[in-house]
Amino acid sequence: MNLKAIPFKRSAKLLALLLTSMLIATVSAITYLQLTMSSTVAVYKSNVYFVIGSDNGTKNLEVELDSTKTTATLTGLRAYPNASFTYSDPVKVRNNATTGSAPQIRLAPDVNPSANPEDFEYVKFLLNGTSARWLNFTSNSTAWSNTGTTNWITIPNSTQWSIAVVTKATAGAAVSASVTITIKVDVD
């Protein structure tokens, strides 16, 4: 198409349309930009939360959940010298959603323990899902170390999995020695 051959009337029409087009496109883009700036963030009730497990009230264990069920506190966990001791169902993590894509979860250390490394061999946490996810805190008698954040695992909707705890104290552990461990359950 030879643009020079376009008659004046047609050029004027094209120019008018071009100007209105630019106006509409610019105003639309500005409005869209304002829309992106005014995006709101609302707080929703989480579909993933903790549920008290069947071990609560047994083996000296007490489990407490906060009002939103997003923090679980386990007290009274026992560790025996030179013997592995397992709490198979102290607390569960539940995905209460019924529709939509299933979230992924993982275990992650939050605060690494520092107390009494000479009295413990390990404290292990097992996310007992479709495949196991272990987060282990082990002691070499002088310091604690951990295996780090686990891999993600997809928890299906309307499903709950237990987080098992396995403990072991050293053969010569002092009675009443204790350690505090904080872990997180990340949700994506």
Next chain:
Amino acid sequence: MASGLLPEFFALLGIDLFLMLSLLTCLLDDRVPKAIPYIYQIAALVGYGHILVSKDFFTVFGEYMRFWYCFIYLLVSLANIVAVNIYFAAVKKQWTLAKVWSGAVSFPTILISIFFVSNYSYLQGVPFPLLLQIALVVAAIIMGTSVAIFLSPGALRNKFKEE
């Protein structure tokens, strides 16, 4: 974290497509009815209305509803591009122009729209199947190469002279 697209992006894309249609049909006004460029301008204004409604009722309308009315608007604009293509080919019997329109307008706009829709669906956690993604990339490469080969300026000039 990458910032996600808002559903209104599809309305914005639709507006730009209608404006492009308006200008192109104005350039080709000896082949299309005179009112068509103005109708497309009005259609673009309707799209702007979509965005304004979304802005004023942002929290009232859920993202699901906003996505669908913006996406349908984009589909309407794409349907118009294809309709003009069919009009040139079937009604006006201008095969060369229809081919040029197909290679330079219809296919690229459809491909760009698919790209943004797939990007949006990926960010929403519903990615396109891998096979479909590969098919789209292959289609884009084949079509792009074909357009470059068969719609070279020299070949088109000769074709237009023939018609």
